[in-house]
Amino acid sequence: MAWMLAGALLAAVPRGAQAAEVEGVKLAEQISVAGQPLVLNGAGTRYRAVFKVYVAGLYLPRKTHSVDEILKVGAEPRRLQLTMLRDIDAAEFGKMFYRGMEDNMDRNAFAKLVPGVMRMSQVFTDFKRNKAGDVIDIDWVPGTGMTIHVNGKSAGEPFKEPEFFAALMRIWLGTKPPDWKLKDALLGKAEGAAS
Numbered sequence: 001m002a003w004m005l006a007g008a009l010l011a012a013v014p015r016g017a018q019a020a021e022v023e024g025v026k027l028a029e030q031i032s033v034a035g036q037p038l039v040l041n042g043a044g045t046r047y048r049a050v051f052k053v054y055v056a057g058l059y060l061p062r063k064t065h066s067v068d069e070i071l072k073v074g075a076e077p078r079r080l081q082l083t084m085l086r087d088i089d090a091a092e093f094g095k096m097f098y099r100g101m102e103d104n105m106d107r108n109a110f111a112k113l114v115p116g117v118m119r120m121s122q123v124f125t126d127f128k129r130n131k132a133g134d135v136i137d138i139d140w141v142p143g144t145g146m147t148i149h150v151n152g153k154s155a156g157e158p159f160k161e162p163e164f165f166a167a168l169m170r171i172w173l174g175t176k177p178p179d180w181k182l183k184d185a186l187l188g189k190a191e192g193a194a195s
Helices: 001-013 066-073 090-103 105-126 162-173 180-186
Strands: 019-022 026-028 030-033 036-048 051-060 077-083 133-141 146-151
Touching: 001 162, 019 051, 026 036, 026 051, 030 077, 036 180, 051 180, 066 077, 066 162, 077 162, 090 105, 090 162, 105 162, 133 162, 146 162, 162 180
Parallel strands: none
Antiparallel strands: 019 026, 030 036, 036 051, 051 077, 077 133, 133 146
């Protein structure tokens, strides 16, 4: 009888109140972007060599293991949340993004996005340094475009093109991600992934 009561109490806890934890970073199981609910698809740690750089969490309208489905941006929002685990020069961070996009696109498609890539590099350069604990939210907001917020503060005008957001997501989910374990974790496939 006690186990039934415990089960009923656990079922009554709202999903948004639960959290996944990666490297001590708590990620809500459910959030809202542009008034629409999103669920945590997966989360993991980005390593560079042996160093832990950040924890990434991918939020989608519904869970999926399909990269193609995630990259189809349109009428539903998405969020990639990065929580820094160490201090890193913002210009270096911007170069990591640039290289990640370039590695996961053909040259012609990448060339068309260079103005947006340069603008994004400037966004990171303006912040000078990303510090341990900083939270970067990269959102696709239907009707607005891709927005970037650092610690809740807007980092410039939205990037209107859905192709730019999809290209950015390929850094982590493309055919040449910088960290395969993180890709699997974001897709909810890795053992211990927050899914």
